Structure formats: C-alpha cells, structure tokens
C-alpha cells in the first residue's frame with residue numbers, strides 16, 4: 398500500500414486555495430503544508446497500524462510473534478542473514494501453506510511455504526505475480542532490463558529466443574570448455590599458492606605448499622571468465638589478473654555496502670528514479686560501472702554483428718544464439734548480455750564459496766570427494782587434447798553430484814526473492830489483493846523440516862545417493878516434493894541457466910578439490926551461526942572466505 402502523493406498534493410493545493418485569502422504567499426504555503434502533513438499522518442496511522450492489524454484480508458494468516466509496534470519484524474530481518482528469520486518461521490509456525498510477516502513500517506509480506514502454495518505462485522499463476530517495480534529501477538542498473546526483469550508477453554518472447562542457447566545438447570558441448578577453463582584456472586591458482594608458500598615466514602606456521610586465499614574472489618574471477626567465453630565469446634582474463642577492471646567493477650557493484658542497503662530501503666517508499674538521482678556515492682559508482690559494462694557489451698555485439706554479416710560467425714555462445722534468433726534489437730541485446738554477465742557469474746561463484754566452506758567444516762567429505770575426482774578424471778597436468786573429458790565423465794561421479802546438490806540446497810546462492818501480485822488473486826484459496834508482496838525464500842524451503850525431514854538442517858550429501866538398488870528418491874534428495882528444492886525456482890521464470898550453472902559448478906569444484914586441500918584460516922569461522930552473511934541478490938560471508946589452500950601431489 399503506497400501513499401498517493403499526487404492526490405495528497407492536489408487536495409492540499411485545493412485546501413490552501415480555499416482556506417487562505419490568496420494574497421499572502423506564506424499563508425498559502427503554510428496551509429498547503431498543514432494539509433499535507435495532516436493527510437500524511439492519517440495515512441501513516443492507517444497504513445502502519447490500523448490496516449495490517451485490523452482490516453487486511455491477510456491478517457488471519459499465521460505470523461511470527463514479537464512484532465515491533467511500527468517496525469514489525471524489521472530488526473530481525475536486517476540483523477540476521479538474508480532469509481534467516483524466514484527459515485526460523487517456516488520451521489516453527491504451524492500454517493496451511495502461507496505465513497504472513499510484517500516488514501519495515503509493518504508492511505505486509507506473505508511467504509508461500511507448502512508445495513501447493515509455491516506451485517501456484519511460481520507455475521500455475523506465475524504471471525499473476527510480477528517482480529516489483531523497484532527491481533527494475535534498482536537492479537536494472539546492475540542487470541540490464543533483460544530476461545530477468547521482463548514481464549508478461551515480452552518475457553515469453555525473450556525466453557523463447559534465448560532457450561536454444563541452454564538446450565541440453567548445447568550444454569553437453571560446453572562441458573569440455575568448462576573443464577578446460579577450470580583446469581587452467583586451478584593451475585594459475587596453484588602457481589600463486591606455491592609462489593606465496595616459498596615466502597611464508599615461520600610465525601605463520603603454514604604447512605609446506607600452502608598459502609592463504611580469499612576464495613570468493615578467486616571464484617568470482619574464474620566464473621566471470623567462464624561466462625565471458627561461453628556466454629559472450631570473449632575471454633576477460635580475470636583469473637590471471639587479480640586487478641582485472643571488469644572483475645573489480647562487479648566486486649564493487651555486488652558489495653553489500655551500507656549505502657547500497659540504504660538505497661534499497663528507500664526504493665520501497667520513493668519512486669526509483671528519485672532514489673537513483675540522490676547525490677550519494679553509491680549512485681555515482683553504480684552509474685559509472687553500469688555505463689562501463691554497457692559499453693563493453695555494445696562493443697561485443699558490434700563485433701559479432703560484423704562477423705554475422707560477413708557470414709564468418711560459427712560461435713555457439715549465448716550472444717551468438719540471441720543474435721541469430723533475430724528477436725532482439727541492439728539495445729535489448731545489451732541488456733540481455735548485462736543480465737547474463739551478472740546473473741551468470743556471481744551466483745555460481747557464491748555456490749563455490751559456500752561449498753568450499755562446507756568442505757572445510759567436513760574434511761572427511763572433502764577427502765571422499767577428492768578420491769572420486771582423482772579416480773575418475775584425468776590429472777590437471779594432462780594435456781587437455783590428449784585426455785579430453787565429456788559430460789558423461791561427470792554423470793559417472795555420484796558423490797560430486799551429491800555434494801553439488803547438497804551445497805545448492807543447504808546454501809542457495811540467492812536465498813530470497815520478491816514478487817508482487819499484479820491482480821487480485823488467490824494462493825491456496827486465500828484471497829491475495831493486488832499489490833501484495835510475496836516473499837519467495839529458497840533458504841527457508843530448502844531447509845524446511847516438513848519437506849526434508851528432521852535432518853533438514855544438516856549438510857548431508859548422502860541424501861542425494863540411492864539408499865537401495867533402484868531408489869528413485871535419490872534424484873530429489875529424498876525430499877517430500879519437487880518444490881522442496883527451490884534454489885533455481887520452478888516454472889516459466891525459473892533460472893534459465895540452471896543446467897549451465899550445474900555443469901560449470903561440477904567442473905570447477907572437481908578441479909579445485911582434486912588439486913587442493915582446503916582448511917579454514919580462522920577457527921572462529923567454524924561457527925556458521927556467528928558468521929556475518931550479507932549480499933545483494935546473492936548472500937556470502939560478508940568478510941570473504943579465507944582458507945589455507947595446500948597444493949597436493951599425486952594427481
């Protein structure tokens with residue numbers, strides 16, 4: 398529910414016009430202000446207290462206790478990790494598929510938590526629920542107004558034209574490229590570790606061939622290079638160069654700074670274009686970064702178009718597929734590329750970061766995974782052409798796939814997202830008025846005890862392996878429903894890059910764990926509950942993940 402600024406201003410003007418003699422400008426202004434403030438105050442009492450408490454059709458839904466008088470559950474929402482309070486509510490509040498909670502100024506949110514409620518929001522009534530307008534004005538600067546932010550018919554059209562780039566057959570062909578790039582990246586990493594290890598001082602007490610790395614930075618640079626080559630046909634060279642401009646630009650864009658949080662909050666109350674124009678540093682940083690990325694994407698398109706015109710284009714990257722479809726204008730293609738660059742590398746890098754963290758907490762799983770990798774894949778030192786790998790090699794690595802799935806379940810890189818009902822509609826027969834905000838929380842669903850059983854809160858890759866010969870439940874991690882795994886969402890707006898991300902993730906993880914042993918640098922990080930986790934779209938350890946990486950021999 399938003400204040401109707403135009404109506405309030407018009408009523409205030411009319412009041413001031415009739416209430417004053419119109420000879421005094423000051424008198425007119427004072428009356429205008431008084432009328433404005435009175436209306437605003439009445440609205441605030443209605444919107445913040447009366448409506449959510451007594452009049453909302455959603456007020457009968459179960460909700461967490463301990464609401465602040467004005468701020469609802471806001472304190473918890475900002476203090477805890479993204480999605481953390483919702484996880485707690487999902488597991489503790491009895492419900493019929495929907496939970497309501499109140500956010501800043503008691504704004505109502507509803508959260509679908511049963512398979513039926515999720516199915517309606519994501520699949521059967523998907524187009525009743527759109528992305529909120531602040532996504533377009535806020536995220537649009539980072540992601541471009543591409544597939545991620547398109548709606549309705551425009552979304553269907555774009556998705557249809559982009560799908561061939563993600564077809565199964567095409568993804569299979571990408572696996573050797575993913576592997577090759579993972580292999581090369583790990584060789585660069587290993588050189589760096591060995592060079593640093595030679596300079597280790599005695600006080601550091603690090604084992605031989607060991608150095609401390611910040612893992613999320615390495616993961617981001619490698620995934621940026623992978624999406625560069627396979628998505629856009631350009632190698633950005635970020636893995637080899639820690640000062641790579643594009644990597645640094647994304648690093649700044651996705652850093653959860655206090656200013657970024659403030660802007661995100663203001664987007665809830667002010668028109669997006671006003672927020673984007675506020676004279677604060679974050680705005681100019683994002684403006685410059687976004688212009689730089691746009692320029693880069695425009696260059697790439699121009700160069701591909703020249704090759705397409707000269708009939709020398711035989712690439713299969715996402716950009717080439719989009720170009721050949723003929724379904725996009727140049728301007729729109731720039732937006733699509735921005736979307737794929739951002740959505741296609743931060744997410745997978747976050748998955749890598751959390752997986753290394755979990756494998757540090759569970760060294761026995763790390764050893765088991767390494768054993769499988771080393772027994773199934775050629776050494777990283779082997780010549781890639783002499784020892785090629787294929788998608789089939791990865792299909793035959795059950796533990797690798799189990800670890801990847803479990804990590805994506807336990808730490809979904811994008812822990813929550815938002816929708817708004819575009820029309821009056823229903824979820825599980827509950828009336829949902831137009832304009833209601835619907836919070837979709839993969840972190841909460843992926844760890845729901847109702848859907849996963851009493852061990853939902855444990856990291857257990859084995860749940861993805863068959864418990865007996867012919868056990869079909871392994872494919873869904875033995876969950877009660879397909880909707881229990883929400884990491885990539887479901888339905889027409891599910892992640893188009895899901896297959897791409899899973900294949901890339903498996904290659905990267907196999908190469909990293911095959912070559913290195915990872916241990917946490919700081920003992921205090923063992924307590925996940927105390928870790929500061931923040932993020933814009935994706936959620937990672939706020940201060941990075943610092944690990945001791947040891948280069949291992951024998952493979």
Ligand code: HEM
Pocket residue numbers: 544545546556624628736737740741742744745748809810811814815883884885886889890891892893894895897898
């Ligand atoms: C582990 C990695 C990834 C995760 C966890 C992930 C997760 C998601 C999620 C949850 C959504 C839906 C968000 C929403 O609607 O609010 C989404 C959408 C999307 N993702 Fe991914 N993603 C990953 C990797 C990728 C990759 C590698 C690409 C591209 C190569 C990609 C491209 C997209 C696009 C274009 C959309 C918008 C789809 C649409 O609205 O039709 N993602 N992703």
